[in-house]
Amino acid sequence: MSEPVQTTNPPDGELTAIDAMQTHQAAEFKHAKPLTICRIDPLGRFVFAGAEDLNVCRWNLETGRLIVLAGHKSWVRSMDFSPDGNWLYTASWDGELHWWLTDDATPRSLRMVRAHRGFARWVRVSPDGALLATCGNDNMIRIWSADVGELVAEMSGHECHPYAVDFHPDGTHLVSEDLMGNVNIWDLAQIKLVASIPTVMTGYDNKFAADMGGARDMRFSPDGNILACAGITNVVNAFAGQQDPIITIVDWETQQVLRHLRPADNATGVAWGVRFHPESFIIGAISKQNGQGLICFWKKDEAVTHVEIEEESDADAKKRQADADALAVKPFHTLKVDSSVRGLDLAPDGRRFAVPLFNGSVRVYQMTAKPAENQEEAGEVPQPAES
């Protein structure tokens, strides 16, 4: 099912400095079907990937060994880990939530909960690991106890499919975003909706009479000051995939949309993943409509800089292409990828990240200069694309 790993870098002996501009491919793992998501476990041992089949793949990052997690009855596009890395939780599009042991030699689902009617779109662990939050096509948010899978709370309020959720790092609130681009804020003590922030991450295609939108990824910054939501905007032709990728930055305190992270040009596509790097930059994963991919790097301080714009009467004014968007932040570096990039996850040591690709590969990139000796030893090293 998968081809042998191609690792070109042994673990760093001497740690080279983080330099996003020098990001280069460090490893690649191949699967036969396009991938939908990938996550690296908190201990940095494995990279897991969901695919357009019923399997979740697990590769050992060091040895490249592949184990397949079987037992899902539909696709998986979201997974998360207990903070200690022991447990893996997967949410699949048949509405089920599964528990797995992360390093199980022969993985099997140890618990299943029917989390939603229709897709279970997202699963996220609370910062203390005690709770799991899921959202799904029954428009519900549900909170489960991580240890026994008991339903702790459920929140209704979304009028269309919520796509993703995240816990605030202080554990007091949960956020969710739906198809219409509404970001809901839930107070977890009272299990109550306390705010709903509209964003431009949605569009209605008049010709085809269909809505498109929602968060493909959601992440708080580690300090909890801002929330990043990856998705789409400016829907021109929903059925052809002609819309713009966007990562919306929301200020937690003011509950206002601060900025829009956009690619360098007006490329159409979808933003599938976003992560905050401790060294004050933000990484985003974008699939382009033409089948190529982009990994973009934005400066965090630019992402939080307020822009004074006039109240526009035209509601669609903000849904503009990148060049015309007053809130746009352009990346300081972009990596071109030869396949659609459908997600992004940061390794716990912050030196690497992994992306799932349409061509079935997980690619691991290292954000440092390439170690000189490896270039000689490994021979052909794939060059990072120019930015």
Add this chain to the structure above:
Amino acid sequence: MKRGLGCQTIDHVLSRRHFLAGTAVAGFGAVSLGGFSGPVLADTLKGDEKRILQVYLQGGVSQLESWDPKPGTEYGGPFQTIPTSVPGIHICELLPHTARHMHLLSLVRSINLKTDDHHQGRLFMEKGRRGEGNYPYVGSVVAKYLSPEDSALPRYVHISTRGLEDDTAAFLDARYAQMKLEGVVAPNNLSRPRQLSEEQFARRSHFRAQLNQQFTSDRRKALIDSYDASFRQAAQLMSQRDLFEKQSEKELDRYGRHEFGRYCLLARTLLEEGSTCVKVTHHGYDTHAENFNFHVEQLDEFDKPFATLLADVADRGMLESTLVMVYSEFGRTPKINRNYGRDHWGSAWSIALGGCGIQPGAVIGATNAKGTEVIDREVDGGHLFHTYLQALGIDSTANHDIPGRQIPIGDPAVESIKELLA
């Protein structure tokens, strides 16, 4: 190159026999090919009060996400199947309400139109013939042969807000052409000019009728009668304005208040009140990107109203005399593209039909395990066209009732799907 228009009907077979026997065509004597005209439909069918309901899923609904799912296979996608009210028939989980009424429908899973083009696919499915040739749509054919002489309602109504051009009547009388309603609204010009009272309008109508009577007294009547009839129909339509606009709250709760629900409710009303062909278009299904999310959305919108409509038609005892069809212009590719989409796929896809003259609970034809090709009972728009008409009791192998012309109603090269006919 062989064209699929060869003629297999009895008259052509006879001709072939004569031809092959080497008999010269001209001056043969007793049997002259020139005089052979084939059976022509008479007006005897009218009065049977049959009708047709067409639900057109515009853009190409994915057969893998509806009628012919292949869960767990290479191209199966993320959805599972659900059992239906017919043991042995499973359809996609996105159609739970329709599944409960499967016993009223049958599936044809082996359609190969040999085209992936929206326009060509649509024409083929409506006319039973490939290409741009001047042939009437099935709705106009049914309207012509089944609608009563003095139809109180438009014979053929199409409820759609999609701006697609349909030349439905072709060489048939314009009165059999579709009347398009842009949603749940009355046809154009149904209201008297402002400030004109009903009485005044009636006085005008009376005067006009008088003038026509005088004009016609010493002239050929046929054309003038036809003209007169259109004004009578217009007056009838004006008095039925409410039909097109008022929808009961209770019924809207059952059908759903979004557009498609309203269309289905209007469709039922029109069928009940006497329209012969009602077509409802639901869009869009052309999901080259985000096929799964969009099918969740679109089929969710489709499923309950359609199932409600189907059940209502059955409950009112109308299903025996109403042909129901749910169709698209093609299906969607098994292969999933890089935008989570499926592309056009005319070579292996499905439709659902039931009601008048159709064997319910049947599955005709099959695709292979992956859904990449038809492996059994391949049919195209021509076979289906014959089937619809035969189910309604119209002899599709006859020629159209058009003086001076001999145009077969259905493509003589193909036949109806006999095993589907009750």
Add this chain to the structure above:
Amino acid sequence: MTNAVQLALLFAFTILPATVAGTESALLHEQIDARIAAAQGELSSSASPRSSDTEFLRRVYLDVTGRIPGRHEVTAFQDEEAGDKRLKLVDRLLLDPWHARHMLYHLDVMLMGRLPEKHIKVAQWRDYLYTSLLENKRFNQLVAEILLADGAVPDERPRARFLLARELNIDDTTRDIGRIFLGRDLQCAQCHDHPSIDDYLQRRYYGLSAFLGRSYLFQDPETKETSIGEKAEGEVTFTSVFTDEESTTAPRLLELAALDDPPAEEEPYVTKPEEKTRGVPKYSRRLQLAPNITSEENVAFRMNIANRLWALVMGRGLVEPLDMMHTDNPPSHPELLALLADELLRTGYDMRSLMRQLILSETYQRSSRLVANDPPLPESAYLAAALKPLTPEQLAWSTMQAVGLVETTRSEHIARFKEEDPSFDPNDMAQAIQLERAVHDSLQPHVDTFVAVFASKADRFSATASQALFLENGELITEWLTPSNGNLLERLLQTGDAEAATRELYLTVLSRPPTDEELEQLVAFLGAYDDDQMTGMTEATRAILCSAEFRFNH
């Protein structure tokens, strides 16, 4: 050059030759009548009398200019005493630019069947037809130009609409060429010999398609314009479903000899077909189509157009349907049709000349009132004039004429032209054309509206409830019936007298005076609106506009 001299010259060059050149053609309309009468036999005693002056006036206006006459033209014609007033009327109207406009509409529908715009702008195509008809371009020349067009010559691009709007689809284009230029629908012959029509042989269908088989659509990479390119090789092969034989054929027209390619040259191309260049072969099969279709040898060509022109004025073809000419569907009057075809050949396909002869015949001039109707008289005997439903364009222009919109638009444009040039004279030929174009351009959107409501592809007349609703309730007509600007309603209200208004109404809308009974009838109708004259007049007018007498040419 004075107006009279202009007119005389035009008369001399376009009409006179037809009348002077030979005694036969001077008597063509008499020959027509003789053959019609001969075929009627005993039935001729049931022939309707000649149409009245007003019947004739309205009919000729509609058949030649595409609209009803103005009310002053009605009274003027009635009052005219000259014995040859009908002849003079016909000749005057044939030279009117409105005649070119009317024929443009007819030819456009005949050639294009209201196909949507593709590659070539419809407005430019129509303008090409209009200009051609103004100069009375001969039909064979027009057809040749259309079939020779490849869209590559900028000035001549509009002509290419016939081929380009059909996207050079082989089946559709072949079928249409057969139908439109040869009067033969070869559709079923595609797969095998038509089972009940002897001479639509499969070979003939493919023989016709062979002219086009090597041609293809080419898009210029820079201008993005589409034109027609052609390869130097490629054969048409076909398999008969009947006999399972595979056959091939060179281009051929019906029963005429096949046109074999000249011996192959080493370099067969003027310009080789490449991705970015349009292929032009030294020998083009497609370019053989025009000269061969229009050749004297190809009798079908002139028989077809003769039949179509006859049908246009008489209301039915000598062969019906118009595209089903074959030995098993003979003309109702074979010698007559041959005569008309010969006339076209003799005059070099002068359509105006033939139409003139047809209109001057007694057959044409017969009233549509029946002498007897039990048993019903066969239409093919031409015992009475046929009722011809107005085309959407005729209906549009006639309605606008009736309500006064044509007049007011015309006056506005004359005033505007006079402002720019005080010597503007609407009677001058060139300026009349300018005026007609201006009026047409102003009112074309309304014509389009009527086309959208009334156009149909059916052979026969059919009326729909939608059309009736448009006439009864439509806002456009309601607007036109609002008194203003010297229009009909304003004039009617100004008469201040029910009788005078009735006369005015009949003359303007139905192009005749009312009978005494009708006068009484309408005055009584208006009487019910004593306190609301405007509504009364509006309602009366609308009822008449909706009447069969208005809807049909009779």
